[in-house]
Amino acid sequence: MKFKNVPMNPLMIRRAPIATIGEPWPLPQKYEVNENIVFRITEPLNIKIRNNTCDVLESAVKRFEENVFRFALEEYYTNLVHIEGSGFESLDKKYQHSKYTKAVNLTTFHIYVNSACSKYPKLQSDESYSLLIKNFGIVLMSDEVWGALRGLETLSQVIFSWKDQYFVRDTLIRDFPRFKHRGVLVDSARHFMTKDVIYNVLDGMFQNKMNVLHWHLVDDQSFPYQSKVFPDLSGKGAQHPLLTYNHEDIADIVEYARLRGVRVIPEFDTPGHVYSWGFGYPDILTQCYTNSRKVQGYYGPLNPARNSTFAFLKKLFTEVMDVFPEKVLHLGGDEVPLECWVTNPEVSALLSRLNRITTPSYGDVMKPVWEWYTNRFINILKDIRQSRNEAGQYILWEEASKNNLNIAKDAIIQIWLGGGKEILKALDQGYRVLFSSCWYLDHSKYGIHWTDYYLCDPTHHNIKYQPSLINDLKRREDKILGGEVCLWSEYITSESLMSVMWPRASAAAERLWSSSTVISIQSAGRRLQEHRCRMLRRGLQVGHINGPDYCLLPKHRNDFKSKNIKKRNAEKMEEMNLGYRSSLVFKKINVKFRAISYRTSI
Known part of the structure; x- marks a missing residue:
């Protein structure tokens, strides 16, 4: 807060921006609103699907009705109305205007x-829509159902409540996403993420028009994916036998995502980040050596010198392709510990057979093996796809282009280390690109920092003072498929994920959806305040974003909460009773056992 005509502002009263009401997030491409004309929404609203329909649309309509008539945001109140000279004194009178009555x-x-x-949904799906709100009614039009989903979410956001009635402004929207791929990475290997939390992530994605769940399923620390063809992968590699995802769990998550227009892309990172694979199947990993001697238990990347490794991969990924209907797979390929390969005699022999021995710095000598492994693995996956008469695509982390690996140009490179220059390098090599470098949410810091995510743009990250490079990127923006918000879980758990992810990920969501000209922090800050409350009101336990503020929860949620408390208390009492009865049974068994022991001793 600042005061006029005061040379110094010693009070330093921090407040979040005054939230908007009935404003959408992310901002549509064309958004025309007449603030002086509002319409009252009657309950129930007569919803008519005029031509094509399906389960995706019908379930979205049900969610829309619930979000509007149970969770619609109430008109914002600020206690600044009580401060003379604040400029808010007449705010209460504003909403007594005849346009409402x-x-x-x-x-x-x-x-x-x-x-x-x-x-x-797929990468090429059309998510565009038009929304018209006039005195004759509301009309939503789209070419595909995925656009209708986005339009329904926008409509649910622009409807608000005032004095227990629902209102919407005279509005015209024509909307489409700037980028096709707008993703969120969830890491379930460092900390196991429950199904309910993944469902909550998907709900948050739907409310922010994100459309790809990049599921980093396994890593060095654990292998929670339950494979039927290799049961010891999770049987011995999961952090606990109960902390796994079976095929039914995955089918549930994929279905939940499908109904929200979200693709689920699994990542099984190879050839590095595979230590947990070796708990059940150590023979597929590379044994590392020191001074020509094996180091017990020290395993590196997958062993590319053994045909059995690739047979293993073929069998495993044939199953993975059965379980995940998505035609895009993320193959990882980052942070490969090449030094271990250098020490292993089998891999060294493979390098000799490849006849590409060079003398670069320590570790880099194995790049030909890395390239050979990657191409052989991709060819195996392509063969599986071809046998099914289907096409597939593959994503690799930035190291593939950064190290000039000569791999198939239909691969997609995900930039996570660099900025515009690295994007251009990958584009020059013939790849399409995803961008994540500035959207690593696990790199948290104190205070307001969503603005860093909001102003980060793939077309000028780290090159804002080099106009020629920026112009080159803008000309080739069609090769930049989009980007992903990444939340690695070394220090994130199921209990904290949602509050760390949202609404900070919302900043990147608007950057990936809205026009590149939408960059006003002041305007975005007010709408983001509203959006945070909207997500909270709909039941998502999102975190803070702008400083001191508040969000009202609807009355029925308080009632629902009290019912839940009563239910939990009843369940707790039943557990206590069951425990008491069990203890009595145990005591009786114990008495009998002692009696038998006594007679036996006699």
Whole structure:
């Protein structure tokens, strides 16, 4: 807070921005609103799906009705109305205006989807939509069902409540995403993430128009994916036998995501980050040596010198492709400890057979083996796809292009270390690109920092003072598929994930969806305040974003909470009773056992 005509401001009263009401996030491409005309939404709203429909649309309509008529945000109140000279004194009177009391009722909502529904979303899916809110009703139009989903979410955000009634402004929206791929990475290997938390992540993604869940399933620390063809991967590699995802769990998550227009891309990182694979199947890993001697238990990347390793990969990924319907797989390829390969005689012999011995710095000598492994692995995956008459795509981390590996140009490179120069390098090599470098949410810091995520753009990250490079990137933006927010879980658990991820990930969501010209921190800050409260109101335990503020929860949620407390108390009492009864049974058994022991001793 600042005061006029005061040379110094010793009070330093920090406050979050005054939240908007009935404003969407992310901001649509074309958004025209007449603030002086509002319509009253009647409950129930007569929703008519005019042509194509399917389970995706019908379930989205049900969620829309719940979000509007149970969770719609109430008009914002600020205690600054009580401070003379604050400029907010007349705020209460603003909403007594006749535009609210004389608002025309809107009773019908028409939804038009031009094409028959596809079962699963894909990179090429059309998410564009048009939304018209006029005195004759509400009309949502889209070419594909995935656009209708985005339009339904926008409509749910622009409807707000005032004095227990629902209102919406005269609005025209024509909208589409700037980037096709707008992802969130969840790491379930360092800390196991429960299904409920993953569901919550997907709900947050839907509310922010994100459309790819990059699921980093396994890593050095654990292998929670339950494989039927190699059961010891999770049987011995999971952090605990109960902390695993079976095929039914994955099917549930994929289905939950599908109904929200979200693709689920699994990542099984290789050839590095595979130590947990060796708990059950050590023979597929490279034994590391020191001074020509084996170091017991010291295993490095997958062993590329053994045909059995690739047979293992073929069998495992044939199953993975059965379990995950998504045609894109993330193959990892980052932080490969080449030094271990250098020490291993089998891998050294493979390098000799490749006949590409060079003398670069220690470790780099194994780049030909790394390149050979990657190409052989990708060719195996392509053969599996070809046998099924289907196409597939593959994502690799930045190291592939950074180290000039000569691999298939249909691969997608995910930039996580560098900025615009690294993007250009990958584009020059013929790859398409995803970007993540500035959206690592696990790199948390104190205070307001969503602005860093919000102003970060793939077309000028770390090259803002080099116009020629920026212009080159902008000309080739169609090769930048989008980006991902990454939340690595070394220090994130199921209990903390949501509050760390949201609403900070929302900043990147708007950058990936909205026009590149939408960069006003002041405007975004107010809408983000509203959006945070909206996600909280809908039941997501999101974190702070802008400093001192508040969010009102609806009355029914308090009722729901009290019912839950009563239910939990009843369940607790039942557990206590069960425990008491069990202890009595145990005592009786113990008495009998002692009696038998006594008779036996006699």
